[in-house]
Amino acid sequence: MKIISLTAEQLAVPLITPYHLSREYGVFRTATPVLVTMETDEGVTGYGECDPWPLFTGDSADSVMTVLLKHLFPMLLGADPTNINEIHRLMDAVIRNQHIAKSAIDMAAYDVFGKKTGLHVSALLGGKRRDAMRCMWSIGGSTPAESAADVLRAKEAGYFGCMIKVGGADWKRDAERTLAVRDAVGPDFPLIADANQGWDVNTAIRYANAVKDADLVFFEQPLQSWDAEGMAKVRRSIPMPLSADEGVVTVVDAKRLIAADAADVFSIKVTKMGGIRPAKQICEYAEAHGIRVFFNSMIEEGITEAASIAIAATVTNPVEEIGHAFFSPLRLHGDICDYYKYIHVSEGETWIPDKPGLGVVPDPEAIGKYLVRRETVR
Numbered sequence: 001m002k003i004i005s006l007t008a009e010q011l012a013v014p015l016i017t018p019y020h021l022s023r024e025y026g027v028f029r030t031a032t033p034v035l036v037t038m039e040t041d042e043g044v045t046g047y048g049e050c051d052p053w054p055l056f057t058g059d060s061a062d063s064v065m066t067v068l069l070k071h072l073f074p075m076l077l078g079a080d081p082t083n084i085n086e087i088h089r090l091m092d093a094v095i096r097n098q099h100i101a102k103s104a105i106d107m108a109a110y111d112v113f114g115k116k117t118g119l120h121v122s123a124l125l126g127g128k129r130r131d132a133m134r135c136m137w138s139i140g141g142s143t144p145a146e147s148a149a150d151v152l153r154a155k156e157a158g159y160f161g162c163m164i165k166v167g168g169a170d171w172k173r174d175a176e177r178t179l180a181v182r183d184a185v186g187p188d189f190p191l192i193a194d195a196n197q198g199w200d201v202n203t204a205i206r207y208a209n210a211v212k213d214a215d216l217v218f219f220e221q222p223l224q225s226w227d228a229e230g231m232a233k234v235r236r237s238i239p240m241p242l243s244a245d246e247g248v249v250t251v252v253d254a255k256r257l258i259a260a261d262a263a264d265v266f267s268i269k270v271t272k273m274g275g276i277r278p279a280k281q282i283c284e285y286a287e288a289h290g291i292r293v294f295f296n297s298m299i300e301e302g303i304t305e306a307a308s309i310a311i312a313a314t315v316t317n318p319v320e321e322i323g324h325a326f327f328s329p330l331r332l333h334g335d336i337c338d339y340y341k342y343i344h345v346s347e348g349e350t351w352i353p354d355k356p357g358l359g360v361v362p363d364p365e366a367i368g369k370y371l372v373r374r375e376t377v378r
């Protein structure tokens, strides 16, 4: 089987409600996914998505388009998409890093491989261990009363837990919000907090101890992505487990964090980590070191979510006290595929698709609505 053409589609999809994040990121208003369509000489077509976010990943939609069109696509014409290791070797041989752009190609190759064999991607990864994942919601920054009302709505809708975005300029205000949320939802609704690199060691420790009574399942990435030693200091001084997100992109990052005793949980995001193959590798490395995995998302559409849940179906070490982040398209104006069919908010879970490949079908009309630019290399 050979790749005969690759198409990149740059999209701009508005969020339904602006998302107020840490002081590092500000307010997020429009997602900019890039879709990859991979056509083969056997008539099997695969789809992938990547989700650049300049302040988070160091990539923009424009930079990803350049990497795809000028570097990766020409290298991959004629390659066998069912040999995922070779696809990665070819990509790494032409340009280093660029995990975001590479993730869309990795997903499209897995989608082709699954469709050709009649198997869902979870089967290609060793097989499903579950048929559904518990699903949580996430809320941005606002006043304590608004945060409490937002999380209460999520609980009533059926989500199995909620993430509170913190990391703002005033940590005491974030602590007040966190405690107000706990008061509103009662003692049994699972909560986590994510500071998205917004704080230093002392601020992170002060916040985490101030919200001890909120009984967070874990606290995510308070420090800059590179600061493994700082994360270890925070971890030793707080009452809840600590999660790494921006700090764990590659398996080498995972090794460094584990060596520093810097995390209890890794936030797994397929696009951040460069695709299904590297994300699965990090899950297995985490398992071998007693680290649990939390399936998280960028602001992404359903193709990336479908790739993420295919991995989640297979792992032995997911965090179980709270749902995972398989809701992202609901934050957006519209999805570009039929992934939404698998989200069952009132039951607090997302089902694992069982059709071949990633199991989702793109919606050309929705893609057309959000399209900024489309280019094909053949």
Ligand SMILES: [Mg+2]
Residues within 6 Å of the ligand: 194, 196, 220, 221, 245, 246, 267, 296
């Ligand atoms: Mg995070």
